[in-house]
Amino acid sequence: MDATRVAVIGAGAAGLAAAKALLDEGAEVTVWEQGDRPGGLWARGVGGSSPAYDSLHLNTSKGRTEFADFPMPAGWPDYPSADRVAEYLARYSDAFGVTGRIRFGTTVTAVRRSGQAWTVEARGGAGTVTESYDAVVVANGHNWDPKWPSPAYPGHFDGRQTHAHDYRDPGPFAGKRVLVVGMGNSAMDIAVDASYVSAGPVLLSARHGTHIVPKYLFGRPSDLTGKALAVLPWRIRQRVAQAALRLAVGTPEKYGLPRPAGGLFQNHPTISDTILHRLTHGEVVARPGVERLDGGRVVFTDGTAEDVDVIVWATGYRVTLPFLERDWTGDDPEAMPLYQRVFHLDDPTLAFVGLMQSTGAALPVVEAQAKLLAAYLGGRYALPSPAA
Incomplete structure (x- = not known):
């Protein structure tokens, strides 16, 4: 097909990549962004919903993260800070003429x-506007609507409860007994940060295990090791990488953490240089899953209980698309019928970029999705028949 006017929802990495690819294809592009600057979750601006905290850095090295046609500055560290990533995305947006759109x-x-077109309704400082497009690209991200435990744990808690989305720095945890629930990257970062100011060791609770990969393995960024193994068949690559990881840092069980359910790369690993150090020195202490809340105490699944002042729920995010009708999203937006996780099977002029959880760097993936999308909307790529 040949789409002339395209709306892109979101000016994070996915939206910027989509807009850039569409502009390269000659489309007329409008990007809708609720914040005051490009960068999405990395940009801590006014009006946005960024979960970025002060200690946040890339978990994938810059060489594996950067867009193919826009390298990060050579003088930057291997794992830049969130503010530097936001700066990089703003430069990318400016360099390719996206910012003005x-x-x-x-x-x-x-x-x-609406018939053969899409109607986009938006609210801003000038009131409500409605515009018509040939295609709509949804790139509003999936790390902004906090997911809380559901159903909630039995009992009540007398202390403070917060979600990782609202964490910025460990100051509020000074002198407090802190429990962090979760095993993702944010959970590890928050547990480490809090362990420097908390009263006693930070408790780290998890029901399920994950592989913990340090940012450096054998003196180089760990994801470069994965790149070097890419020539091997998948199963052999996995076994070699797991053996190297076990040789370098041991298994999660060695640190009191749950055993991962699958092999390395089968699920999203947790990237951290510091959590194993804090666990080794007793500044962070592993605990099993939460069983119930009991006033100022938390009871765990092994029957033990701990006094706690603050619980940080690092329990992830929900995929939320509040502007789309249920006819398109179904009951679960994560289960939408999407070809290549991009094109809606009911109408491929409704497309998605970045609606996935990559086991590695996300930017190259959204860049590839954006190029595929632009090729289709520009008439250079035909989707297979739904019956195929």
């Missing part, structure tokens, strides 16, 4: 199919 401070409230 962004309508900042506008929140998309509805996307509807």
Whole structure:
């Protein structure tokens, strides 16, 4: 097909990559962004929903993360800070003419199919506007709507409860007994940060295990080791990488953490240089899953209990698309019928970029999705028949 006017929802990495690819294809692009600057979750600006905290850095090395046609500065460290990543994305947006296409401070409230076109309704400082497009690209991200335990754990808790999305620095944890629930990257970072100011060791609770990969293995960024193994068949690559990881740092069980359910790369690993150090020195202490809350105490699944002042729920995010009708999303947006996780099977002019959880760097993936999308909307790529 040949789509002339395209709306992109979101000016994070996925939205910027989509807009850039579409502009390269000659499309007329409008990017809708609720914040005041490009960068998405990395940009801590006004009006956005960034979960970025002060100690946040890339978990994949810059050489594996950068866009193919826009390298990160050579003088930057292997794992830049969140603010540097936000700066990089802003430079990318400027360099390829995307910034001038962004309508900042506008929140998309509805996307509807209207005959042969799509209607986008948005609310901003000038009120509500409605515009028509040939195609809509959804790139609003999936790390902004906090997921809390559901159903909630039995009992009640007298202390403070917060979600990792609202964490910025460990100051509020000074002199407090802290429990962090979760095994993802944010959980590890928050547990480490809090362990420098908390009263006693930080408790780290998890029901399920994950592989913990340090940022450096054998003197180089760990994801470069994975790149070097890419020539091997998948199963052999996995076994070699797991053996190297076990040789370098041991198994999660060695640190009191649950055993991972699958092999390395089968699920998203946790990347951290510091959590194993803090566990080794007793500044962070592993605990099993939460069983129930009991006033100022938390009871765990092994029957033990601990006094706790603050619980940080690092329990992830929900995929939320509030502007799309349920006819498009179904009951679970994560289960939408998408070809290549990009094209909606009911109408491929409704497309998605970045609606996935990569086991490695996300930017190269969204860049590839954006190029595929642009090729289709520009008429250079044909989707296979749904019956194929």
